[in-house]
Amino acid sequence: MITxxxxxxxxxxxxxxxxxxxxxxxxxxxxxxxxxxxxxxxTMRILAGLTRADRGTATIGGHDYSSIxxxxxxxxxxxxxxxxxxxxxxxxxxxxxxxxxxxxxSRVDEMLALVSLDDKESKRRIRNYSLGMRQRLGIAHxxxxxxxxxxxxxxxxxxxPAGIRWMRGLLRGYAERGGAVLLSxxxxxxxxxIADTMLVIGRGKIVASGTxxxxxxxxxxxxxxxxxxALAAALQxxxxxxxxSRDGLVADAEPQVIGETALASGIVLLELRxxxxxxxxxxxxxxxxxxxxxxxxxxxxx
Amino acid sequence: xxxxxxxxxxPGTFDISQTPRTPLTRLxxxxxxxxxDTRSGRWLLIIQAGLIVLGSAILAWAVRDGSVGFFDFTxxxxxxxTGILLPVMAIMSVTTEWSQRxxxxxxxxxxxxxxxxxAKMVATVIAAVVSVxxxxxxxxxxxxxxxxxxxxxxxxxxxxxxLGFTFAQVIGLLVGFAIGTLLxxxxxxxxTFFAYYSIIPGIMIAAGQFFDWFEDLRPWIxxxxxxxxxxxxxxxxxxxxxxxxxxxxxxxxxxxxxLRMLRAEIK
Numbered sequence: 001m002i003t004x005x006x007x008x009x010x011x012x013x014x015x016x017x018x019x020x021x022x023x024x025x026x027x028x029x030x031x032x033x034x035x036x037x038x039x040x041x042x043t044m045r046i047l048a049g050l051t052r053a054d055r056g057t058a059t060i061g062g063h064d065y066s067s068i069x070x071x072x073x074x075x076x077x078x079x080x081x082x083x084x085x086x087x088x089x090x091x092x093x094x095x096x097x098x099x100x101x102x103x104x105x106s107r108v109d110e111m112l113a114l115v116s117l118d119d120k121e122s123k124r125r126i127r128n129y130s131l132g133m134r135q136r137l138g139i140a141h142x143x144x145x146x147x148x149x150x151x152x153x154x155x156x157x158x159x160x161p162a163g164i165r166w167m168r169g170l171l172r173g174y175a176e177r178g179g180a181v182l183l184s185x186x187x188x189x190x191x192x193x194i195a196d197t198m199l200v201i202g203r204g205k206i207v208a209s210g211t212x213x214x215x216x217x218x219x220x221x222x223x224x225x226x227x228x229x230a231l232a233a234a235l236q237x238x239x240x241x242x243x244x245s246r247d248g249l250v251a252d253a254e255p256q257v258i259g260e261t262a263l264a265s266g267i268v269l270l271e272l273r274x275x276x277x278x279x280x281x282x283x284x285x286x287x288x289x290x291x292x293x294x295x296x297x298x299x300x301x302x
Numbered sequence: 303x304x305x306x307x308x309x310x311x312x313p314g315t316f317d318i319s320q321t322p323r324t325p326l327t328r329l330x331x332x333x334x335x336x337x338x339d340t341r342s343g344r345w346l347l348i349i350q351a352g353l354i355v356l357g358s359a360i361l362a363w364a365v366r367d368g369s370v371g372f373f374d375f376t377x378x379x380x381x382x383x384t385g386i387l388l389p390v391m392a393i394m395s396v397t398t399e400w401s402q403r404x405x406x407x408x409x410x411x412x413x414x415x416x417x418x419x420x421a422k423m424v425a426t427v428i429a430a431v432v433s434v435x436x437x438x439x440x441x442x443x444x445x446x447x448x449x450x451x452x453x454x455x456x457x458x459x460x461x462x463x464x465l466g467f468t469f470a471q472v473i474g475l476l477v478g479f480a481i482g483t484l485l486x487x488x489x490x491x492x493x494t495f496f497a498y499y500s501i502i503p504g505i506m507i508a509a510g511q512f513f514d515w516f517e518d519l520r521p522w523i524x525x526x527x528x529x530x531x532x533x534x535x536x537x538x539x540x541x542x543x544x545x546x547x548x549x550x551x552x553x554x555x556x557x558x559x560x561l562r563m564l565r566a567e568i569k
Contacts, residue, residue: 001314026314049413050406050568062315066413069323074316077410083403087340093407096339099332100324100411141407148316 001025001180002047002149006056009042016042018204019056024182026148029175031195032184033284039204040184041079044153047182048077060149072101076142076150081134081158086127090117090137093126094144101145111140116166131158139167143174150174152183156190168194188284200283208283215280221255224248224271225262234265245282250275324412329421330428337395337429346391347433353383354437358444366451373460375444377467377533380437384471388433389478389499392426393491396482405568416560423479430475434468462535470532473548474499477525480552483559486566498551503527525551 002024009017017039024030032040045051047058049065060068060075068074084093094108112122115136126134135158142150150171156164171181171194185191191198198215200208208215224247225231232242232249238261241252248271251258255272262269337343357379361370396419399405412418449455477498482491503526510517521528521540525547531538 003314023314045567045569048410050409052565052567061318063318068318068413069321070411071413072411073321074318079406079410080403083406085340085398085402085404087342092339096332096335097407097411099335100328102324102328 002030002058002060002151002182003062004043004047004056004058007043007046007053007058008055009039009046009051010054015204017046017053020201020204020206021056022199022206022209024149024180025197026178026180027175028197029171029181029183029195031191031198032182032201033188033191033198034184034186034201035284036186038186038201040186040201041153043201044077044079044151044182044184047151048075048079050079070101070145072097072145072147074145074147074149076145076147076152078135078138078142078150078152078155080153081131081138081155084126084134084137087125089123089125090129090133091122093137094122094140097141097144103144107144111144114143114170115140132160132163135159135163139170148179150179150181150183152181154185155183156185156187156194164190164193188281200280202286208280220250220252220275221258222248222250222271222273222275223255223258223262223269226268226270230265231258231262231267231269234261234267243282245275250282326417326421326424329412329418330424333395333418333421333425334428337391337425340398342394342398343391346387346394347429350383350387350433351436351440353387354380354440355443357383358440359447362444362448362451362453365448365453367453369454369456370445370448371456371458371460372442372445373458373463375441376438376464379444380434380441381467381471381533384430384433384437385474386499388426388430388471388475389495390492391429392423392475392479393482393495394488395422395426396479397486397488397491400486401488403569409568415563419483419556419560419563423476426475426479427472430472431468434471438464460535463533466532466535466539470529473525473529473532473552476556477551480554480556480559484555484562486559486562499526522546523550 002022004023005021007017007020008015020039020043022030032043034040042051043058046053047060047065058065065071065075088096091108091112094111095105098105098107112119117133117136117140121133126137129137135155139152139155142152156167159167171183175181175196183191183194192212195212197211198209199206200215222245223231228248232244235242235249235251235253235258238257240257242249244250255274259269259272338347358375361375361379399408408418409415445455445457478491478495481494481498482488485491485494503524506516506520506524506527510520521543523546525544528540528543528547
């Protein structure tokens with residue numbers, strides 16, 4: 001499994017990874033969710049020994065990556081599917097990997113079959129591959145050495161919906177056989193589809209983590225009123241935390257408390273129910289609001 | 303595919319004691335393969351052989367009414383071509399890992415980065431020796447062709463000369479390799495190598511004419527001049543000059559390059 005403790009990486013004055021701790025367990029697909037530039041890739045590069053951390057530790061199966069002999073046999077890594085020599089064929093890339101790890105050439109064919117790259121495609125140069133094909137090749141490369149742990153950075157990027165479904169099946173099966181998977185994405189729906197547990201990272205910090213169910217139920221209560229602003233003020237006056245959500249608000253309180261508050265303040269409630277997973281989505285949108293170019297207009301769901 | 307479950311004992315850890323480290327020979331094999339598995343790599347070698355063939359044919363024709371030594375073909379034609387293209391090959395074996403970003407895959411599969419550098423260096427030296435053998439073979443064909451055109455051919459193989467010639471080629475290649483490792487950028491490394499090879503020795507000679515102290519220092523720091531006589535064998539070699547100038551142009555950039563690579567973040 002992957003264990004990260006107090007990991008910190010600073011570039012000049014910019015803290016890319018800020019005291020990050022988490023665990024990715026065997027038998028689970030752990031989704032690493034965050035907007036671009038949140039620190040996912042840096043964390044994964046530190047895990048694979050390509051970047052040095054300023055503080056904290058990152059171990060895989062109890063070992064420092066650099067102390068694992070022939071690491072491809074224990075840890076499968078895909079950090080950037082496009083980081084391959086454009087002039088090599090897909091088959092050649094896998095052959096180089098297999099030779100480095102000391103694997104038989106038959107392993108290359110097995111992996112090509114596993115990721116559904118046919119014979120003709122495998123003999124094409126990577127410069128002519130689509131992003132989806134590069135991702136499949138990258139996953140084949142990560143799985144070559146039959147590793148116990150997989151680290152995949154944005155593996156679903158460039159895959160069509162059928163490809164994402166395929167990857168879900170592949171990683172599910174891998175985890176069920178006892179493997180640990182850490183995969184990152186900047187798209188909530190991708191991670192929702194593939195991962196069992198999720199880590200949400202923003203500006204270098206882990207802001208939420210847990211199983212999908214945990215994250216979705218901790219969302220609080222959604223309320224809409226004729227005068228939502230007044231309701232928000234009344235709830236805040238009681239010391240409750242309130243955040244705007246679409247045309248209403250989400251409060252960290254039981255529906256009964258909100259109903260009583262509305263009654264006491266003479267506010268007409270239009271809607272009152274458990275927030276439907278919007279908590280995670282709102283959290284994610286808040287995180288992305290600063291970094292994305294489009295303005296997130298209140299009341300419009302992205 | 304069968305993901306092995308965690309080793310017995312502490313949950314979440316796995317046993318690495320049964321996994322042997324990747325041997326250097328395997329890494330050298332992979333690096334040799336990388337030299338020829340892309341079009342650019344293959345063409346560099348094909349162009350090299352083609353130029354030697356062309357040059358040898360021209361020389362064979364030019365000497366048709368006189369006499370020529372078998373070794374002249376290797377030293378003058380083969381050497382002129384391999385002296386330039388082998389260092390370029392050595393430079394690119396390192397720098398394309400950076401420009402194509404294959405270094406991520408390379409260093410995740412073998413985190414001992416200096417070992418990868420050594421494997422690359424050994425692979426390029428092997429390629430250089432093979433190239434010299436090919437150059438000598440083409441030289442023999444050229445000499446035969448010259449004899450066919452009517453020239454008197456001296457077939458003395460000049461073993462010492464050949465060894466010195468091979469040594470000189472390897473030295474040139476190693477300097478290219480070291481510069482490539484230091485700069486990690488193809489155009490910058492190639493330009494720097496040619497400055498080292500053709501411009502800097504001239505500047506040093508010119509400077510030596512103005513400053514006596516520099517003229518005394520020059521042989522100790524001019525690797526091109528120090529290794530130049532190798533092409534004729536080992537008799538005229540000043541080993542002290544070769545050692546100090548080699549330290550400056552090979553050991554120093556290679557050492558700094560490896561240090562830089564150890565600290566570098568691989569993106």
